[in-house]
Amino acid sequence: MTGGRGFPDGPRVALVTGASGGIGFVMARSLALQGFHVVMGCRDLAKSEPLRAAIETEARASTAAGPGARVDLLRVDFASLASVRAFADEVAARYGRLDAVLANAGTFSYRREVTEDGFERTLAVNYLGMALMLDRLAPLLRATGARTGDVRVVATTSIASYWGRVSPTVRFFRRVPAFLRAYAASKLAQVLFVLQFAEEMRGTGVAANLFHPGVVATGIFKGRTVFAKLLDAYMQRTALSPEEGAAWGIRLASASEYAGRTGGFYAKEGLQGLSRRMRDRTLRARFVAATREAAEEDGAGRKAPPP
Numbered sequence: 001m002t003g004g005r006g007f008p009d010g011p012r013v014a015l016v017t018g019a020s021g022g023i024g025f026v027m028a029r030s031l032a033l034q035g036f037h038v039v040m041g042c043r044d045l046a047k048s049e050p051l052r053a054a055i056e057t058e059a060r061a062s063t064a065a066g067p068g069a070r071v072d073l074l075r076v077d078f079a080s081l082a083s084v085r086a087f088a089d090e091v092a093a094r095y096g097r098l099d100a101v102l103a104n105a106g107t108f109s110y111r112r113e114v115t116e117d118g119f120e121r122t123l124a125v126n127y128l129g130m131a132l133m134l135d136r137l138a139p140l141l142r143a144t145g146a147r148t149g150d151v152r153v154v155a156t157t158s159i160a161s162y163w164g165r166v167s168p169t170v171r172f173f174r175r176v177p178a179f180l181r182a183y184a185a186s187k188l189a190q191v192l193f194v195l196q197f198a199e200e201m202r203g204t205g206v207a208a209n210l211f212h213p214g215v216v217a218t219g220i221f222k223g224r225t226v227f228a229k230l231l232d233a234y235m236q237r238t239a240l241s242p243e244e245g246a247a248w249g250i251r252l253a254s255a256s257e258y259a260g261r262t263g264g265f266y267a268k269e270g271l272q273g274l275s276r277r278m279r280d281r282t283l284r285a286r287f288v289a290a291t292r293e294a295a296e297e298d299g300a301g302r303k304a305p306p307p
């Protein structure tokens, strides 16, 4: 059962963003086959609907999920704060529980682009939208955690986070240089936010972790420049499969041995040591505060409506 503000029994609900391909599709499929009611958050409905239908059909035929299995598809464009707000509010209104959020949508821009809100695009899509989504979903996550004691937030970050630099100002979101610096910054930003979120959620039954999937042969580094074509060709030959890349995400979201573990960064070998910047609690708190300020602004610097 879905809808309403009550707390329905029935399958656990898992939200997977960027589920229209690559690592996100594999995670959505795996969770559906395990019996989760999966909600795919995707920007292109025409591309994603056949994938949703295929996962649902497969889940209905599986033993763990069975004939009642459901996979839903909701539209969200992480390049638009208004779209993220509407999406998170729709999730909160439609589902009475939320047991897992896999914050996975991500992009990589070879040239500088600016969103409708005036932010550098890679940072906005990979990070700012994720942060806004998690904050808007926090009341539902807490309510679910209070009932089950086992809610999991899992973000797909990258080893690039170790090279990233961020500055705890709203201006940073508008000025960050594009390309690799923006990507690395967006991934460090994810780490800082998720670690802070994990702290804020301590004792509520909501855990938050991150993982680096490895170098995975997906579409994320595709582009029109010669460099992009060479990089993509190299990756398609040498990189991990999306199934291999998704393994940590699936484990952190659903394996019983990870219940209650929070504030960790996982990669191939397991739990990773954090960099000095990731461990800097002052930077983390100031950066998250700047993020929340930025996420409340529209392109003209006006405050957005509260949830």
Ligand SMILES: NC(=O)c1ccc[n+]([C@@H]2O[C@H](COP(=O)([O-])OP(=O)(O)OC[C@H]3O[C@@H](n4cnc5c(N)ncnc54)[C@H](OP(=O)(O)O)[C@@H]3O)[C@@H](O)[C@H]2O)c1
Pocket: 017, 018, 019, 020, 021, 022, 023, 024, 041, 042, 043, 044, 047, 076, 077, 078, 079, 104, 105, 106, 107, 125, 126, 156, 157, 158, 159, 212, 213, 214, 215, 216, 217, 218, 219, 220, 221
């Ligand atoms: N591949 C790697 O080697 C690697 C390494 C480290 C970390 N990661 C991270 O893994 C995550 C998944 O990437 P992937 O490798 O699986 O690449 P992918 O196949 O390109 O998947 C990215 C997903 O994000 C979605 N997305 C992109 N921009 C969006 C937007 N504005 N709004 C909503 N959704 C959007 C894409 O939707 P569309 O289908 O509509 O484009 C797609 O579903 C990303 O966060 C990435 O940074 C990947």
